[in-house]
Amino acid sequence: MSGRPAFLSAAEVERHLSSSSLLLPTLEKALANFSSGPEGGVVQPVRTVVPVAKHQGFLGVMPAYSSNEDALTTKLVTFYEGVSPTSTIPSHQATVLLFEPSNGSLLLVMDGSVITAKRTAAVSAIATKFLKPPSSEILCILGAGVQAYSHYEIFTEQFSFKEVRIWNRTKKNAEKFAQTVKGDVRVCSSVQEAVTGADVIITVTMATEPILFGEWVKPGAHINAIGASRPDWRELDDVIMKNCVLYVDSREGALKESGDVILSEAEIFAELGEVVKGVKPAHREKTTVFKSLGMAVEDTVAAKLVFDSWSSGK
Numbered sequence: 001m002s003g004r005p006a007f008l009s010a011a012e013v014e015r016h017l018s019s020s021s022l023l024l025p026t027l028e029k030a031l032a033n034f035s036s037g038p039e040g041g042v043v044q045p046v047r048t049v050v051p052v053a054k055h056q057g058f059l060g061v062m063p064a065y066s067s068n069e070d071a072l073t074t075k076l077v078t079f080y081e082g083v084s085p086t087s088t089i090p091s092h093q094a095t096v097l098l099f100e101p102s103n104g105s106l107l108l109v110m111d112g113s114v115i116t117a118k119r120t121a122a123v124s125a126i127a128t129k130f131l132k133p134p135s136s137e138i139l140c141i142l143g144a145g146v147q148a149y150s151h152y153e154i155f156t157e158q159f160s161f162k163e164v165r166i167w168n169r170t171k172k173n174a175e176k177f178a179q180t181v182k183g184d185v186r187v188c189s190s191v192q193e194a195v196t197g198a199d200v201i202i203t204v205t206m207a208t209e210p211i212l213f214g215e216w217v218k219p220g221a222h223i224n225a226i227g228a229s230r231p232d233w234r235e236l237d238d239v240i241m242k243n244c245v246l247y248v249d250s251r252e253g254a255l256k257e258s259g260d261v262i263l264s265e266a267e268i269f270a271e272l273g274e275v276v277k278g279v280k281p282a283h284r285e286k287t288t289v290f291k292s293l294g295m296a297v298e299d300t301v302a303a304k305l306v307f308d309s310w311s312s313g314k
Contacts, residue, residue: 035273
């Protein structure tokens, strides 16, 4: 490696990744390439997760190479479930390393929090574009953390909802969310109140047991399930999982990491990339769930966008 790799802060990454008009099609292509097998040019193992049981934490390692962008990265992400909601230290922290694929030199180290938030929300938006009911008027967000904000930003940019609702276990955080974001948001006192009649539901919680129950969900609704990223954690109950059409980002990842999928024994209908490619249908007329665990290739292509913008001096 010649020279010292540059470091980009969260603010700098935000500046170089501000365009959803670039991020969305880039991620759509990456999803399709991932679901195309070897010819898609994506090499991505399921993430390695190291438990830090003494401190209720986890360290995840997420490497990937995408030949389409000729981009090689790995993300190091930590998740500490015991972090107090009032702590100044976030429960999730991440760093992305981008390498020169031709020789392995480390080119750039960047804060990974913005990339994680933006690419996760963007992939949910892609899933929703394909799977939401044709006439969707009510959006519901369960959770009020970083992912709630990133999802709200891109969902209100990409879709037109007549009403947005939010619920959070700690109500004052939901109230803070409603006061902070642009637009009107209704704060709900219970999950049932929040989801009743909702067309699109986003779950971005720290739940380890189901908080969303099928009896509350409107038939034909679309659910983006983002939390519960461990094989023994849940956000959705068996009624939802066994009666929905289930889409995932990665079959292999979902069957190894998703408690909602593993414990319910729900059948996976398709990967989102297969829908993007047009080889599997989007069942808009049915209740659908997109179980998102987040994939390394999403970080890779987003990091390459950051690098290209940064290196061009923009």
